[in-house]
Amino acid sequence: MSEFDPSQDTTHQRPGYLSVLAIFGRNSLVRDMMFRTNFLLEAVSGLSWALMNVGFYWIIFEHTTSIGEATGWGKYEFFVFLGTTWIINSIMQTFFMPNLEEFSELIRTGGLDFAMLKPIDTQFLISLRKIHFSSLANLVLGVVLLVLSLNQLAQRSEHPWHIDWIVLVLYAIYVLCGVAILYSLMICLAATSVWLGRNQTLYDFWFYITNFSRYPMEIYATGRGLPLLFVFTFIVPVLVVINVPARLLAQPLTPRAWWEWPLVGFTLIATVAALGVSRWVFQKALLSYRSASS
C-alpha cells in the first residue's frame, strides 16, 4: 500500500487511529465469519446466561415489590438497571476483555516487543487489537430489555416515564463513563502482570470487584455496608459504573434525593481521574518491562 510507504509524504506516516480501529474491526470480523457456527454458538451462550439472570430476578420480584425499602428499585426500574449492566458489560467484552486477557500472555512470551515497535500508541494497540463481535448480542438484549421495561414504566402511577432527550443524552454519556472506569480498572490490573509475570487470579479478581457494581448501591447503605460503599465509590469507583446511568434513566428527573446530583458530578471527575491514573500505571509498567525471550 503506497499509503503507508515511508518514502511518501511524511504526513502519511502517522496512521489515523480511527482507520486503524476500522482495520482491526474488519480483521476480527473476517476471522469470526470463518467459523460462523462457532460465532453463533458464542452469541447464544452469552444470551442464555443473561436470560437466566432475568429469570432469577423475575422470581425474586414474584416475592417482593422492590429491592430495598423506598429505594425506587421496583421490578421494571430494576430491569432497566439489569439492561444497563448488560450494555456496559457487553461493550467491555466486545472491545477490551479479549485483548487485555491476552496482555499478560504478550508479556510472558515477549510478544509485547512487537507491539511497542509499532508506530502507534501501545496502549491503544493492545487494548483494541481484536474485537469480539459475538458479545454484541448481549448489547442487543440489553437494549431490548431497556425498551420493554421503559414501556412498562410509562404506565407507572407516579411520574410515568416519558421520552426526555436530556435524560437519553445523559444516559449515553454516563454509560460511556462507566465503560471508561471499568476499562481503567482493567488496564491497571493488566499492567500489574508486568511486575508479577503471570497473573491468572487477577482476572478472577476483576470479576469479583466488578461483582460489587452489579447491584443497586443502596443495598450497601447500612451499618456494615458503609465501608464497602465508601471504598467502591470513592477509591475504586465501580459502584457508580452502572448505578449512575441506570438511576438517571429509570427514575424521573425530578424529584431527586440530595445525594444524587453530586454523585452524577462526582462520576465525571472519577472517570477523568480513573483514565489518568490507569494511563500513568500503564506507562510505568511499560518502563519496567524487560523483554522475555530473544
Place this chain on the structure above:
Amino acid sequence: MFTATIHNRLTGWWMVFRIALEERLAYRGDFALGTLMRFLPMITQIFLWWAIFQSIEASSATSESRLVGYSFQDMVAYYLLSMLGRAFSSMPGLASTVAKQIREGEIKKYIVQPIDMVGFMLLGRVAHKIAYYTIATIPFALVFFLCRGFFSGWPPASVLIGFLLSLIFAFLLGYFLDLCIGLIGFWFLEVSSLLFVYMLLNFFLSGHMFPLDLLPEPWHTCVEYLPFKYLAYFPAAVFLGKVDPSQLWFELGIEFLWLLGLIGLARLLYARGLERYSGYGG
C-alpha cells in the same frame, strides 16, 4: 490366587489415588487464596437479600418476615451450605476432559491397559476432592465461623447423618452426571457448547443460584423430579431442616436410585461408545 488378584487390584487403586493426590497438592497457596476469593460474591448476596427482606418487612405487618419459609438468616445460611454442597458435587473440567480424550484418541490407553476408565477417573476425582478439602477446609471453616450468626445451631444427629450422606451422594451424582455428558463426545466430537448449556442449567436447577423453594408452580414440581437438586439444594435444605425427618430417608433413597440409574447409563454409554470408537490421533 484369588487373594493375590484382590491384593494387586487394591495396590493398583492405591497407586492411582496417590498420584492424583500429589498432583493436586502442588499449588496449595494459590488454591487456598482462590477458595477464599470464591466467597467474595457472598458479601453482595448477603446485602442483596438483606435489602429484599427489608422491603418485604416494610410491606407486611408481621415483625419477622419470611420468604417461602426462609428468614433472612436462613437465606444466608442456605447460600453458605449450597456452596458446601457444590464443593462436593462440582466436577470442574471432568466432562470436557472426557470429551477431549475421546476426540484426541487418548482414551485408547484405557482400552490397551487393564484399567477401567469409569473407576480410574472416579478415583482420580476422589483424590482431587480429598486434596481439595485438606486445603479448602481452612477457608471454609473461617467463613462459616465468621457467619455463625446466620445459623440457629446444629441440627439433631439423625439429620446430621442424613446431611453427610447427602454430601457423599452429591459427590457421586455429580461425578456420574458429568461423566455421562462427557461420554456424549463419542457421538458428537465437539461438545463445548453443549457443556456450556449444561453448566448453566446445572447452576440454575441445582439451587446454587437461589433456594429452589422460590420457584413458582409448575416449575417447582418439575425441578423436584430432576436429579440436579441433589447437587446443592438438597444438602442445604436437609441441614436447615427444610426436609421433613420422615421424608429424609425416602428422599435419600430416591437419590440413591438416581445414582444407580446414572451409573448404569454411564456404563452403557461407555460400552456403546467404544463400539463405534475409531481411535483418531496417535
